[in-house]
Amino acid sequence: MKGADANRLRLFSHKIVFLSMLPGLLLYTVFRLIPSVTTGVLSFTDISGIPGAAWKWVGLANYKEFLVLQNIRDLINTIKRTGIYAISVTLIQNSLALLAAVVLNSKFLKARNFSRAVYFMPVILGAAVVATIWKLMFSTPTGPVFLFMQQVMGIENPPAVLSSYSLAFPAVIGAQIWQNMGYSMVIFLAGLQGIPEELYESADLDGASVWQAFWRVTFPLIWHALTVNTLLAIIGSLQSFELIMTITRGSFNTATLGMRVFATAFGGGGASATGAAISGLRQGYAAAQGMLLFAVVLIVTIISQSLMKKAEVEQS
Amino acid sequence: MKCTRLIPLALSFLLALPLMACQSGGGSAAEAGGASNVELLTWTNEPTVNFLNKISADFTKAYPQYTLIVSNIPTGDHDQSRETRISAGNIDIVSFQTFSHPQEEWNADYVDKPTWQQYVDGGLLMDLTDQPFMKNYNTGLLSGNTYNGKYYSMCTGTVAYTGLFYNKAIFDELGLREPNTWSEFVDICETVKSSGKYSIMTTGAAENWPLNMFGNAILSANYGDSRELGRKLLLGEIKHTDPELAKIYDCIEQFASYMEPGVAGVNYSDAPGRFAAGNMAMYADGSWTAPTIAEANPDLKFGYFSLPGLEARSDGLPPQFGIKYDLSFSVPSNAPNKDGALAFLEYFSRKDVYTDYLNAVGGFSPTQPDITLSNEFLNNLAPGLQSPNINPELTIYGLKGVGEYGANNGFNFLLLDVLGGPLSKTALAEAAEKDYDTARAAIESLK
Numbered sequence A: 001m002k003g004a005d006a007n008r009l010r011l012f013s014h015k016i017v018f019l020s021m022l023p024g025l026l027l028y029t030v031f032r033l034i035p036s037v038t039t040g041v042l043s044f045t046d047i048s049g050i051p052g053a054a055w056k057w058v059g060l061a062n063y064k065e066f067l068v069l070q071n072i073r074d075l076i077n078t079i080k081r082t083g084i085y086a087i088s089v090t091l092i093q094n095s096l097a098l099l100a101a102v103v104l105n106s107k108f109l110k111a112r113n114f115s116r117a118v119y120f121m122p123v124i125l126g127a128a129v130v131a132t133i134w135k136l137m138f139s140t141p142t143g144p145v146f147l148f149m150q151q152v153m154g155i156e157n158p159p160a161v162l163s164s165y166s167l168a169f170p171a172v173i174g175a176q177i178w179q180n181m182g183y184s185m186v187i188f189l190a191g192l193q194g195i196p197e198e199l200y201e202s203a204d205l206d207g208a209s210v211w212q213a214f215w216r217v218t219f220p221l222i223w224h225a226l227t228v229n230t231l232l233a234i235i236g237s238l239q240s241f242e243l244i245m246t247i248t249r250g251s252f253n254t255a256t257l258g259m260r261v262f263a264t265a266f267g268g269g270g271a272s273a274t275g276a277a278i279s280g281l282r283q284g285y286a287a288a289q290g291m292l293l294f295a296v297v298l299i300v301t302i303i304s305q306s307l308m309k310k311a312e313v314e315q316s
Numbered sequence B: 001m002k003c004t005r006l007i008p009l010a011l012s013f014l015l016a017l018p019l020m021a022c023q024s025g026g027g028s029a030a031e032a033g034g035a036s037n038v039e040l041l042t043w044t045n046e047p048t049v050n051f052l053n054k055i056s057a058d059f060t061k062a063y064p065q066y067t068l069i070v071s072n073i074p075t076g077d078h079d080q081s082r083e084t085r086i087s088a089g090n091i092d093i094v095s096f097q098t099f100s101h102p103q104e105e106w107n108a109d110y111v112d113k114p115t116w117q118q119y120v121d122g123g124l125l126m127d128l129t130d131q132p133f134m135k136n137y138n139t140g141l142l143s144g145n146t147y148n149g150k151y152y153s154m155c156t157g158t159v160a161y162t163g164l165f166y167n168k169a170i171f172d173e174l175g176l177r178e179p180n181t182w183s184e185f186v187d188i189c190e191t192v193k194s195s196g197k198y199s200i201m202t203t204g205a206a207e208n209w210p211l212n213m214f215g216n217a218i219l220s221a222n223y224g225d226s227r228e229l230g231r232k233l234l235l236g237e238i239k240h241t242d243p244e245l246a247k248i249y250d251c252i253e254q255f256a257s258y259m260e261p262g263v264a265g266v267n268y269s270d271a272p273g274r275f276a277a278g279n280m281a282m283y284a285d286g287s288w289t290a291p292t293i294a295e296a297n298p299d300l301k302f303g304y305f306s307l308p309g310l311e312a313r314s315d316g317l318p319p320q321f322g323i324k325y326d327l328s329f330s331v332p333s334n335a336p337n338k339d340g341a342l343a344f345l346e347y348f349s350r351k352d353v354y355t356d357y358l359n360a361v362g363g364f365s366p367t368q369p370d371i372t373l374s375n376e377f378l379n380n381l382a383p384g385l386q387s388p389n390i391n392p393e394l395t396i397y398g399l400k401g402v403g404e405y406g407a408n409n410g411f412n413f414l415l416l417d418v419l420g421g422p423l424s425k426t427a428l429a430e431a432a433e434k435d436y437d438t439a440r441a442a443i444e445s446l447k
Helices: A002-041 A061-069 A072-102 A114-127 A128-137 A144-152 A168-193 A199-206 A208-219 A223-239 A242-247 A257-266 A285-316 B001-022 B027-031 B046-062 B074-086 B115-121 B133-136 B140-146 B166-171 B183-197 B209-223 B227-235 B245-256 B271-276 B287-296 B336-349 B351-361 B375-379 B425-444
Strands: B036-043 B067-075 B094-097 B158-160 B163-167 B200-204 B280-284 B302-306 B322-325 B329-330
Touching: A002 A223, A002 A285, A061 B425, A072 A114, A072 A168, A072 A208, A072 A257, A072 B227, A114 A168, A114 B329, A128 A144, A128 A168, A128 A242, A128 B027, A199 A208, A199 B163, A208 A223, A223 A257, A223 A285, A242 A257, A257 A285, B036 B046, B036 B074, B036 B336, B046 B067, B046 B287, B046 B336, B046 B351, B067 B074, B067 B336, B074 B094, B074 B115, B094 B166, B133 B336, B158 B287, B163 B166, B163 B287, B166 B302, B183 B280, B200 B271, B209 B245, B209 B280, B209 B322, B227 B425, B245 B425, B271 B280, B271 B287, B287 B302, B287 B351, B287 B375, B302 B375, B336 B351
Parallel strands: B036 B067, B036 B094, B200 B280
Antiparallel strands: B094 B329, B158 B322, B163 B280, B163 B302
């Protein structure tokens, strides 16, 4: 091939690469980058979210209000709760998803594809449907959980789980795990399917037990999947508000930071993060809270990622 | 080859169909001479929604160019949906309750503007004051629902909400009658309890507000006009720990203790059915639920009495209901079919239609003068509506930035241990006062 032709081909290749990336870049810019930057700017204004309503630049007033005006005890409780939510979801969801993936990857299992579809189904149901299922299951005094506690476990006055200050939060965590476990499972399955069968055969010849084969062969080779799932679970649970909003509306000690941002921005029939009065439609203030939440998510993600990398290096 | 070209073409056409449909709603069809939709958004109240759907055809007969579409959203999600629809500018008639808790000069530091005030100040709701159909209404009665002397909504009724439904058969069997004082009410609860045959009372506590509504009912029964109480609480001139408010906390704790076990998990939509089943002596809810109960069990004989105060009234009247304005229709300024919306409000305000509405809905008292109702339940409320109280829910403000113990306008009764919460009544009163003090101090520090 002549030099000029080679150059033309290289240029053409670059154009193709750029054009292929363009739709993704455009979507990212329009739906992610611009809204994020705009949110940052709006956090310094008193915009309400009402079309046509006047708004002005208020500097750091929203941040000051978040850190000074609201009840600090409630804020600390909300932060603690958000941490518990993120840690519980990340640990339990990934453990269950890994277990399910290992079982569903077994070639001896019948109806493998059907079982995978069943585990994955909650992912596609969406928050509203999951919340409805959860509310029906735990409803008092006719829901199956209430009846089970009363008639099988013999509890005379079973607690109303979703209205209990001690049980509602674990129930919401359960809903989040149930909804997202299928997604993590699929990522683990992809990792498991990439492991060559020969490695297990070699381990078997070396006399490795099932547990040793999992720990020495499987686990290191799905580390990347574990990293991805861990980060996705942490980020997802730190930002989560849909399930909390639809199941308890933030009452009964279930409000997290993400829920608080949503309640401030959009209100919603008395929904509030702590049960305290938030009237909603204060999108400038909500944007400031959103930016602080973003900072928290960013810091936690960076720390988690570096810890995962360090562990990966140590393993290898 | 032809097929491979036709398939993408057909797919493109199919994908474009919804977009084409989106562009043909609202006024554009009217311009083309066809019927156009008037979409009304309200919260789910079965009798109201059924009535609105029922009159849709008659409305079209009166205004052939318009078709009424009724969208209803569960109460808990309604406000969120309304805000979204107004922001999107794709709704013709929206529903509000009372236009209460305005931010004013004296309280501007302490409260945020409520949503309705933000809408009005932002020019998002039409001023209905000069619309001819507003002359059909009792403007004196509705004066408490105005803002700057103007009407931004058309209120379709007031409700008595501080009462308890009671099962007449159970009351007759146990020799009980409607109470005039708090101690008589407690006696009723104790009698039902000791009979061992019936549950005392229930409510839809899973949605929080029904129980808080009865906290307000107790305030209403004991304070009457609670505007001064609301002002003093906000400014710190009365404390939650003061003896006069401690009595209220006592009543609330006692009231909650008579609720059926697990009441905190009873969904609002399930509660009427639980009462209608016939084994529950009383049911705490607003008068608007009467038709739902009647529908759930047409054979059930039930009455409705106002929760009494600690003392009998000095004027000799029976305990008076607290009332509030209820379903009110507003027209967003950005409604796609404003003319259609106003046409519907005019049609709805006609005396015959409005009377049918009140008879069908069953729980609302009229806001138009000279309306004769056929509804026996509503007529029986008359003795308790001779000198009704202003609802404390409308007069007591929520303090900006207050913590959870002082939430719900200062009375977060769901935190009481008798309802499964973490605090005793004394601890809750102290915690509420502390949260109020903290919030006031924070507000001062930001000035």
